[in-house]
Amino acid sequence: MTRYLSIRLAAMFAGCAAVVFLLAGLALYQVLEEGMARQVRGEAKLRGSWVESEVARVQSESQWRLWLAPKLGAADLERNGTRLWIVSGNAAFRYGTPTPEIEALARAGGFGTLAEAGHPCLLVTWAKTVPGDGDRPEVTIVLAKDPLRFWETLAAFRLALIGFGAAGVLAVAALGLGIARVGLRPLKRLSGQAQALDPNHKHQRLALAPMPAELTDLTASFNGALQRLEAAYQQLEAFNADVAHELRTPLANLIGQTQVVLTRRRDAAELAEVLHSNLEELERLKAIVNDMLFLARVDQGAAASHPSEVSIAAEVARVVDFLDALIEERGVRVTVHGDARGCAETALLQRALGNLLGNAIEHSAAGDEITVAISRAGEHVTVAVSNPGRAIERQHLAHLFDRFYRVDTARRNSGGNHGLGLAIVKAIAAMHRGSVFVRSEQGLNTFGFTLRAPA
Template sequence: MTSVALRPVRSIAARLAAMFALAALVVLSLLGYVLDRELAAVLRRQQMAQLDTKFEDIEYVLKRLRTPEQWQRIHAKLDALTPPDRSTEYWILSSDAQIRYGSPPDEVEAFAAGGARVGELRIGGRAEPMMVRSASFPADALHGALRFAVGVDSASYAHTRRAFRSVLVGSVSAGVALFAALGYLITHLGLVPLRRLSHEAQALSPSALSQRLVVARLPGELCDLAQSFNGALDRLEAAYAQLESFNADVAHELRTPLTNLIGETQVALSRERSMAHLVDVLQSNLEDLERLRSIVNDMLFLARANQGERPQHLRRASLAGEVERAVDFLDFLLEEAGVTVRVQGDAEAPIERALFGRAVTNLLHNAIRHAPAQAQILVEVSSAGGQARVAVSNPGPTISPEHLGRLFDRFYRVDAARSSGDGASHGLGLAIVKAVAAMHGGTVFAESRDGITTIGLSVATV
């Protein structure tokens, strides 16, 4: 099936530029909101200061009026103070026509009736409200009770605020666009090492498995990524080498019995043979076929284990009891090799008995093949730290440390020290032990010193 390269929805540079723009929008919007509120407060204070100044000037005069001629002068002054656009208006409300000034709307009449107060009023068809301040003057010997009100239109202040908001919105928009552009440019330049790293990764080839990414010239943030990638390449190279070695070992292990089968069959068919001779040939071929089947079954088991297969029927059991069962199963082989087995200690753990028995049998079979005649094999069963251990020790030649770590590799043999030369093993027994241990949440171990070799496995006790 042909793979289709999917185009990325959005580049990292574009995404980071969008994030820069969003952050700029949030910050500038908050800043603009604060400035707008502060401007509104300043404008209101100015409007109130203007209103208070106009009101107090006339209030001072009203408190000192004594004659009708003075009322005429105050009316003239109010006419002079009222601008043509009527952005400021004055009203004197009184029952005395000589004192009364202006034509106060109903809203002002109702507002001034409440005495001394300040507030915003929507008057007539004005687009913006007026800020109005009123006060009451009691009657005295010279005039009756009156009320005085001054109104200042808010249109100029509202216009100033709208103009400021327009500039603010434009500035924020331009700032966000600038932040996005600069963010994209900075990110694009900052991602140059990443693009270089990507090009190096694309240049890697299966034909040059030893090739690695150059870490020295990368920034610190990418060093860990490159080193992790190089580590993965190291593991891949090791796995590839192991796979090649495994394929060669498989070919070698299968070639020998196949060659025997073909050779013996060709010889048997080369001329007339007696029935007894043909039976001998078939028996020999059957042994080789059994060996082939054993190799294939073991390889299939290891493949399933590598794919994560887990035991299906875990039951808590005595490990020493399972070891005794394996010893009984190998009784004939023990007698033939002239060795004995001693089981020491015990522990319980949840195991699948068939798998665990297979692993213990492989360990015992390995010890039997490499122990000298009349030797005793010691099997120690113990438990500590949530793990139960089964250690199988046998006397024999000491294995060098460089070989111990590879004893559980497939088809690996230490020919000088561990190969018996009997052809009974195809090199998968300890690999199966390792797989069984992993399936039970445990590990394997091996040590060899002073003529005693100990190989074993551990399983989880919970």
């Protein structure tokens, strides 16, 4: 297929026209052919009926020889493209020279066809038996009509159909090409708008107003794609800035401490203290890099490789035991409500639960109660971690699971939280074909995720 849409449309128009002209031409040709065949048979029968009436008047051999034969000869039927034979068992009552083919047509009666040597078409025959009368025995009239002039008319009509049909197809193709080019002008304008888009002006969109209805959806979809690309680009810019900021702090600490140590000679204890501090910063860098690599694998379609059926409440209890020192330090308590069995990879599930509980502990005050609610609804298990806290504004809720997103700088914890915990929860949920959710209502902030329930 050609790469030009206008030529493809013109070719389709031409193909449709060819089919229509072909079918119409065949129908017309068939009608004309049948009409001419009826006319030829009618002429043959008409002349045969005249011969029949003349033969019926003959009752003797003398009448046949002296009156009928000369009259039939004087009629000069062949001048009108007609051949005449009269077949009889008595040679005295014959006319013409009947061949075996003529005798076979006589026995068959009615209409038939006869091939004549050197003639381009078949003769149309008509046979009728005339009962005997007086001394005249029973005879059979065989009359053949030459349809050559009708056949020539059909041939001319056939050539005219082919010629006019071909010309019509070419005309339709040419007109279709022009119509297609005119009809595709809005698409050309749309292409021009798309080529005029500037990467430095990410807010640009294609104009919807002058577009036909058929292109409105395409334009709107393209604009939607541009909007998503702009949002992704902005998110990538923000992500790069956040990554640079997160990496800059521990690197600055490492460089600063190392520079201070190198200003003068230090004893072993001071060097060990600096190395321990540097190790903490290096561990933080390692955690950031590992988390980013983990998120990158999820973005590439990684899924839970070894899911198994587990008790969610039991896994929550293990995570709470692991975080017991932190819970005791912050003076909060954790309660678990409900239980359900879900299909999950244990290590990933514990990591997601640890991130949610760590987030809740970080934003809870001493004496607060953190609640973990586990429930099953249909094919999914829901895990919701709630803690008392300041209400989160609605515009932030949709972005809390984005990477490095924080509601405000007051929540920034340079000690260990680097803004990827909730993003990892979202990634783990996606690896288990689940989803995440967040609510802030009635003094409670709730973060959670869903998992597939076992069948």
